[in-house]
Amino acid sequence: xxxxxxxxxxxxxxxxxxxxxxxxxxxxxxxxxxxxxxxxxxxxxxxxxxxxxxxxxxxxxxxxxxxxxxxxxxxxxxxxxxxxxxxxxxxxxxxxxxxxxxxxxxxxxxxxxxxxxxxxxxxxxxxxxxxxxxxxxxxxxxxxxxxxxxxxxxxxxxxxxxxxxxxxxxxxxxxxxxxxxxxxxxxxxxxxxxxxxxxxxxxxxxxxxxxxxxxxxxxxxxxxxxxxxxxxxxxxxxxxxxxxxxxxxxxxxxxxxxxxxxxxxxxxxx
Numbered sequence: 001x002x003x004x005x006x007x008x009x010x011x012x013x014x015x016x017x018x019x020x021x022x023x024x025x026x027x028x029x030x031x032x033x034x035x036x037x038x039x040x041x042x043x044x045x046x047x048x049x050x051x052x053x054x055x056x057x058x059x060x061x062x063x064x065x066x067x068x069x070x071x072x073x074x075x076x077x078x079x080x081x082x083x084x085x086x087x088x089x090x091x092x093x094x095x096x097x098x099x100x101x102x103x104x105x106x107x108x109x110x111x112x113x114x115x116x117x118x119x120x121x122x123x124x125x126x127x128x129x130x131x132x133x134x135x136x137x138x139x140x141x142x143x144x145x146x147x148x149x150x151x152x153x154x155x156x157x158x159x160x161x162x163x164x165x166x167x168x169x170x171x172x173x174x175x176x177x178x179x180x181x182x183x184x185x186x187x188x189x190x191x192x193x194x195x196x197x198x199x200x201x202x203x204x205x206x207x208x209x210x211x212x213x214x215x216x217x218x219x220x221x222x223x224x225x226x227x228x229x230x231x232x233x234x235x236x237x238x239x240x241x242x243x244x245x246x247x248x249x250x251x252x253x254x255x256x257x258x259x260x261x262x263x264x265x266x267x268x269x270x
Contacts, residue, residue: 021110022141026128029120037115043167044111045073053162054114064119064154065146067096067108068162077170083269084168084175086262090254095207096158102201103155106193106208107143112164115145116154123148132188140185147189151196186211218243243270 004010013027029037036058038051050068057066069092072085099105108115126148130137137144146156169175190212197205221243225236247267255263 020138022128022138025141026124029117029124032117035117037117037120039110039113039115040164041111041166043073045165046112047163050112050162050164051114053159054112057157057159058114058116060155062103062155063116063157064149064152065105065108065113065115066157066159066162067105067114068112068164069093069158069160070109070111071163071165072168073165074167074170079268080172080175081168081170082262083266086254086266087269088168089258089263090266092158093160093257094254097160099204099207100156100158102204103157104150104200104204105156105158106146106150106204108146108149108156110142111166112162113142115149119149119152119154123152139181140189143185143189144192147192147196150200151192183215 005012011031013031015024015027025039036055038054040046046068054066054068057063070088072081072088074081075085076082096105096107123145127141127145130144132139149156169178190208193208194205197208221239225239228234228236244267247270251264251266254266255261
């Protein structure tokens with residue numbers, strides 16, 4: 001930031017202490033004056049044409065937010081970063097791309113998301129006062145803000161040509177903590193999302209249900225398999241083969257769509 005401190009095009013806001021992402025966002029939005037607001041995480045690098053491509057999508061006044069495609073900037077660092085890079089590709093080009101067909105991306109990711117400022121301003125009070133279990137919420141900002149945008153009647157879009165590279169966890173500890181935060185956000189905001197899904201396409205209802213029920217059913221299958229192994233001494237081969245087959249099919253489809261054989265190794269992510 002020092003290199004831009006004297007540039008009149010930039011205005012840096014120094015908060016008295018670390019108040020978290022949500023309050024920092026709100027402080028910046030309230031001081032902003034442009035029609036569009038771009039949210040970028042500090043560890044993210046944007047392609048040169050990202051702003052142009054997102055702004056073109058935002059020309060439609062019905063669009064309240066649009067996100068770009070995410071990749072891992074440290075992809076080659078460890079086996080885990082390679083898997084996360086594939087996870088991001090799938091999340092963007094399967095999940096978000098499918099949701100975007102109905103103008104309802106359910107979570108515009110923080111590393112690279114553009115919002116319509118007029119829409120943001122009308123939602124700031126709801127965004128700022130969100131509570132979870134009686135306390136001010138300090139996680140899941142991206143998903144909650146996107147849900148609020150959809151509830152307000154705006155479309156949310158995905159722009160695959162707008163590519164941003166972000167740093168991802170390179171070891172299991174930080175990765176699992178990140179996934180726990182995201183899972184809490186997904187489960188919490190699902191109840192809020194169900195209220196608006198009735199007015200959207202049936203696919204989106206099935207998609208949200210799958211996101212929440214799928215992991216629980218997989219966990220239940222694993223627990224049932226362990227119980228069978230302990231009580232009967234036999235392995236649940238049918239369940240194991242079914243899970244393996246589902247994983248192989250998904251990875252094969254991804255490898256075909258991305259034209260990259262590395263996605264066959266994504267089964268290790270399971």
